[in-house]
Amino acid sequence: MTQDDKKKAAAQAAIEYVKDDSIIGVGTGSTVNHFIDALAPIKHKIAGAVSSSEASSIKLKALGIEVLDLNSVGNFDIYVDGADEITEHKHMIKGGGAALTREKIVAAVADKFICIIDDTKQVPVLGHFPLPVEVIPMARSYVARELVKLGGDPVYRQGVVTDNGNVILDVHNLSITNPVELEEKINNIVGVVTNGIFAQRGADIVLVGQESGVEKIA
Numbered sequence: 562m563t564q565d566d567k568k569k570a571a572a573q574a575a576i577e578y579v580k581d582d583s584i585i586g587v588g589t590g591s592t593v594n595h596f597i598d599a600l601a602p603i604k605h606k607i608a609g610a611v612s613s614s615e616a617s618s619i620k621l622k623a624l625g626i627e628v629l630d631l632n633s634v635g636n637f638d639i640y641v642d643g644a645d646e647i648t649e650h651k652h653m654i655k656g657g658g659a660a661l662t663r664e665k666i667v668a669a670v671a672d673k674f675i676c677i678i679d680d681t682k683q684v685p686v687l688g689h690f691p692l693p694v695e696v697i698p699m700a701r702s703y704v705a706r707e708l709v710k711l712g713g714d715p716v717y718r719q720g721v722v723t724d725n726g727n728v729i730l731d732v733h734n735l736s737i738t739n740p741v742e743l744e745e746k747i748n749n750i751v752g753v754v755t756n757g758i759f760a761q762r763g764a765d766i767v768l769v770g771q772e773s774g775v776e777k778i779a
């Protein structure tokens with residue numbers, strides 16, 4: 562079984578959480594792309610989707626699913642998204658696809674965050690995957706210096722502009738033993754829009770695609 566087969570299996574398992582006539586929050590990335598594909602047979606039952614990126618919006622619209630403005634909807638049931646790393650406490654690093662800010666916003670509005678991953682994403686401690694930080698362009702050098710003070714090695718993600726018109730710094734060599742605290746600390750640096758630690762609001766249900774099938778961690 563390939564890593565992609567495992568992502569597909571986790572994505573398919575998330576379909577059972579989609580209630581009839583409901584609005585769903587949709588994340589970004591290759592695992593979520595499988596989830597969007599898996600929505601095809603039940604698309605007529607979906608009231609609409611709130612999307613975390615232009616890329617996912619394009620895919621949802623191509624399927625005929627209406628993409629709704631978050632400001633026009635109230636709270637909704639579920640947000641389905643992948644992760645770059647996740648711990649047993651359901652704390653995550655996200656933002657490998659540079660969509661972290663919109664992902665965090667849509668996740669905040671949903672009642673349940675359903676994280677769909679393959680088993681390579683499970684880690685004892687966050688930080689092996691470089692932590693993405695979305696930054697207002699004019700603050701890039703200042704924020705980088707502040708991140709060095711926190712013990713990290715920030716690297717500018719060349720050529721990437723987020724859907725919000727900002728830049729990404731990927732912070733290497735962090736061992737994130739207290740993700741809740743570090744999430745807050747980095748967000749407090751002036752010029753940071755948000756960072757890819759999802760700990761204050763972690764996942765609620767994790768669906769892990771693995772060789773033996775899909776494991777549910779709730």
Ligand SMILES: O=C(CO)[C@H](O)[C@H](O)COP(=O)(O)O
Pocket residue numbers: 588589590591592593642643644645654655656657658659660661664
């Ligand atoms: O946070 C994300 C995008 O910003 C993705 O959820 C994360 O990068 C995982 O991606 P994939 O499903 O392609 O492995």
